[in-house]
Amino acid sequence: MAFSGVHRDRGELRIHESVEELSTNLADYIADLSEASVKERGVFAIALSGGSLIGLMGKLCEAPYNKTVDWAKWYIFWADERVVAKNHADSNYKLAKEGLLSKVPIVPSHVHSINDSLSAEEAADEYEFDIRQVVKTRMVCVSDISDCPKFDLILLGMGSDGHVASLFPNHSVLDVKNQWVSFITDSPKPPPERITFTLPVINSASNVVVVVTGESKAEAVHLAIDDLGPNCPSLPARMVQPTNGKLVWFLDKPAASKLQSVQFCE
Numbered sequence: 001m002a003f004s005g006v007h008r009d010r011g012e013l014r015i016h017e018s019v020e021e022l023s024t025n026l027a028d029y030i031a032d033l034s035e036a037s038v039k040e041r042g043v044f045a046i047a048l049s050g051g052s053l054i055g056l057m058g059k060l061c062e063a064p065y066n067k068t069v070d071w072a073k074w075y076i077f078w079a080d081e082r083v084v085a086k087n088h089a090d091s092n093y094k095l096a097k098e099g100l101l102s103k104v105p106i107v108p109s110h111v112h113s114i115n116d117s118l119s120a121e122e123a124a125d126e127y128e129f130d131i132r133q134v135v136k137t138r139m140v141c142v143s144d145i146s147d148c149p150k151f152d153l154i155l156l157g158m159g160s161d162g163h164v165a166s167l168f169p170n171h172s173v174l175d176v177k178n179q180w181v182s183f184i185t186d187s188p189k190p191p192p193e194r195i196t197f198t199l200p201v202i203n204s205a206s207n208v209v210v211v212v213t214g215e216s217k218a219e220a221v222h223l224a225i226d227d228l229g230p231n232c233p234s235l236p237a238r239m240v241q242p243t244n245g246k247l248v249w250f251l252d253k254p255a256a257s258k259l260q261s262v263q264f265c266e
């Protein structure tokens with residue numbers, strides 16, 4: 001690894017020599033969290049995002065993880081989803097199904113995807129209702145601090161504008177405090193209609209991992225992590241601050257190339 005350390009207030013930074021190394025370390029990290037959670041609670045509740053993340057999780061489908069991970073204990077959710085049919089090329093469900101879920105023995109009833117026959121608003125409401133039912137069964141814990149679900153792991157990617165999930169810069173969805181799942185119909189990244197976990201839900205998780213690769217994200221990584229004093233922008237990725245959970249950034253060297261707070265190990 002090129003660098004590994006804990007930032008004063010932006011969580012742990014893991015900077016990798018290559019995307020290949022990142023993928024292996026990400027699979028190790030997720031497998032370890034799964035093992036710890038299954039040992040402690042008997043289940044592992046994980047929320048996925050879309051984009052390059054799923055491809056970067058691909059090593060989980062290979063040996064040894066395909067055999068050693070207790071897949072039957074996994075409960076799958078989405079931190080955000082595009083409001084399109086499940087077989088549409090833009091669907092995050094389709095992406096995860098093809099890239100991960102169909103390759104490992106996940107229990108189909110443990111996969112909590114959105115209802116793709118509804119409007120964005122209805123789909124968000126129904127998804128929140130679904131999560132509330134799961135919380136009642138304790139397959140997802142509830143935070144003792146906020147009135148929010150406490151996912152064992154929320155995995156996020158980040159756009160070059162600093163968005164995470166479908167929380168985009170300067171969007172009113174960033175202010176939603178009293179809902180678990182919200183919706184937008186004007187996403188700057190297509191497609192326009194999406195549902196998304198709100199910031200309070202993301203920040204209530206036990207673990208949040210943000211996975212970012214490539215030089216085009218370097219400026220956003222710098223703005224999301226470095227100490228910028230009063231000039232600090234209100235980037236969605238910077239608002240990811242788990243209250244009682246652990247935040248880890250999985251970066252490759254190009255994505256980390258503008259970080260001021262890091263000296264690479266030679």
Ligand SMILES: O=C(O)[C@H](O)[C@@H](O)[C@H](O)[C@H](O)COP(=O)(O)O
Pocket residue numbers: 049050051052053080081082092156157158159160163164165166189
């Ligand atoms: O559905 C989505 O669009 C997302 O969940 C989104 O938040 C994504 O994770 C980032 O845009 C990063 O995507 P890339 O890694 O592909 O750049």
